[in-house]
């Protein structure tokens with residue numbers, strides 16, 4: 565689906581990749597509803613989008629709260645007159661500990677946002693999208709949704725669930741006007757640890773602790789790849805060389821791929 569002239573809702577629009585999606589979609593002539601749990605984040609996105617303010621609405625909502633999500637279509641249609649697409653980008657990571665040491669509350673929180681948040685958005689908006697001449701659902705999974713990352717087991721499980729649900733939705737909606745795309749970012753340079761409520765070390769602390777330094781893709785480039793995939797009606801897209809490489813390796817040699825990631829991550833692991 566082409567972005568120009570469409571109304572697209574972006575979850576996680578208050579930070580990181582979601583914010584860049586909002587800005588780039590506006591630059592392409594779309595109308596955008598930015599959704600986020602962070603009011604400050606939304607305010608900053610709106611400030612950065614000031615030149616296109618007339619085509620932007622912001623909505624403070626928790627996607628894990630089904631009732632709050634179910635109130636969104638009416639607010640978006642009131643602001644823009646229609647809704648043609650959703651990009652489910654909001655997400656959180658888990659504390660870097662093994663499953664054995666991970667609290668149930670952390671497990672539930674990750675599943676509630678990353679899995680149930682996407683389910684709420686899809687179930688709520690799909691009836692509206694089916695009414696449009698052309699519509700699109702883009703769900704952001706992760707490299708961790710096909711590759712086992714120790715210390716992010718539950719995060720990975722939530723993203724694997726998003727992957728499979730999205731791929732099956734693609735099939736279910738084949739004979740409709742709604743196209744579906746799943747995205748697998750590798751490491752992206754955002755503040756996702758801090759925004760997930762974790763005590764993220766500063767770059768200097770990380771270096772001191774001997775934690776591995778990862779090459780990251782910028783959130784701007786991530787947003788560009790996501791919008792390009794939507795506009796090409798792609799079934800799937802990876803972001804970054806890391807995701808592209810591990811995508812291939814994890815299918816050809818799954819155990820080897822798991823061992824490579826374990827070696828990289830073990831110094832970060834607690835529990």
Ligand code: NAD
Pocket residue numbers: 575576577578579580581582599600601602605625626627628652653654655656657677681704705706707708748749750751752753754755756757759760783
């Ligand atoms: P980010 O923290 O910069 O942005 C995420 C946004 O989602 C934040 O503004 C946050 O407030 C919002 N959010 C969190 N919980 C929410 C909730 N319950 N309801 C509404 N909004 C909520 O993170 P990011 O790096 O831009 O990540 C975006 C997506 O990309 C996530 O789904 C993430 O899992 C995925 N991803 C990120 C990376 C990475 O390395 N950063 C890698 C792979 C996948």
